[in-house]
Amino acid sequence: MTDIRYSIAILTYAREPILAEVIERLARHLAGRADYELIVIDNNVERIDRTAQLAPFAHAVHLWDGVNKGVVARNLAFERARGEVVVLLDDDVFVETPDFLDRFGALFDATPRLGAVTIRKHVRGETRPRPDLIPHTDKSIDLTRPFDTFRFVGGCVAFRAATIAETGGFLPDFFYGLEEIELSYRIIDRGWTIRYQPDVVCEELEHPAGRKPKRLVQSDRLTNKFIISYLRMPSPYVWVNLIAFPPYAYAFARGEMDVVRAMRQFVTWLRRRDRPARAPIGKAARRYIRDCGGHLWR
CATH class of the missing domain: 3.90.550.10 (Spore Coat Polysaccharide Biosynthesis Protein SpsA; Chain A)
Structure with missing residues (x-):
């Protein structure tokens, strides 16, 4: 066998x-x-x-x-x-x-x-x-x-x-x-x-079958970016992400994004009692990102 x-x-x-x-x-x-x-x-x-x-x-x-x-x-x-x-x-x-x-x-x-x-x-x-x-x-x-x-x-x-x-x-x-x-x-x-x-x-192919309209998809992705930043980014990068990333994402999506909807969904998630606890990545992981030539805030 x-x-x-x-x-x-x-x-x-x-x-x-x-x-x-x-x-x-x-x-x-x-x-x-x-x-x-x-x-x-x-x-x-x-x-x-x-x-x-x-x-x-x-x-x-x-x-x-x-x-x-x-x-x-x-x-x-x-x-x-x-x-x-x-x-x-x-x-x-x-x-x-x-x-x-x-x-x-x-x-x-x-x-x-x-x-x-x-x-x-x-x-x-x-x-x-x-x-x-x-x-x-x-x-x-x-x-x-x-x-x-x-x-x-x-x-x-x-x-x-x-x-x-x-x-x-x-x-x-x-x-x-x-x-x-x-x-x-x-x-x-x-x-x-x-x-x-x-x-x-x-x-x-990025085929649209079975997927939400682009505006909703991009809004949901922004919500998820907020969640990821909250869960994994150390301070002060978590706040940089929450503040600086929406304009970048909005420009990338060429306006096909509902930022207010994304923020509301994030707040709703924050209020959930069953959501994961915040657990930022440690110093070794941050050093690894920098060694790879990366940035924490993006």
Whole structure:
């Protein structure tokens, strides 16, 4: 029996035609190998029979319970995964590097404290790098070269399973948007590192199916930024984030954002008795961010 080293998890909701293409390409990349499992986490309300769709894979699991949990449903994959490397893949992201698993495996083998690997991602139809897809606060950084960083970008990211077992998965406080940054802070605060690796490449469609209108999405992302700043930023950076970031985000979203709505949602969250306690990152994590050339306030 072949050992499972890699667990590939795809979270899906309301993107059936695109998901079929994503899975078909993935099957071509994985043909002939059996050291992986594919986990499809289904946020669709109606049950979909995926037996034929998953048949080409050596090991496959379909998780569905009829509830759209948002991004936190990825935690089901973390709990179920048998591999020592867990790869999260979005349902509109096409992997362009056929041997991506071997590349991830080699990176984790070479660096014992490497906790996550974030990759080079481009959006179909766009020719310039998108600032929000650059896993660094320095948006002029050279994306053709690998570098250590302090945050990962979603779409396609690999984790050492031992890292997630130590830090925990995504917070249930985030239904969608910037959940990667919050988890990144917990990863580096536990002494793990994050690596940007440009030789693993993916194409993202950013398909609007099943998503809220842009204005609401950007407003929710700003709320989440407030929450992340409150939870993980030390003073005085927490206040710099809460004050300085909204104008930056508003300009980036080209006005497609309701700042007042975002602030109200944040205040509502603050008043919740069941919310996580504030736990700012420590000195070592702050030093690591600076050593990577990053900034705490962005």
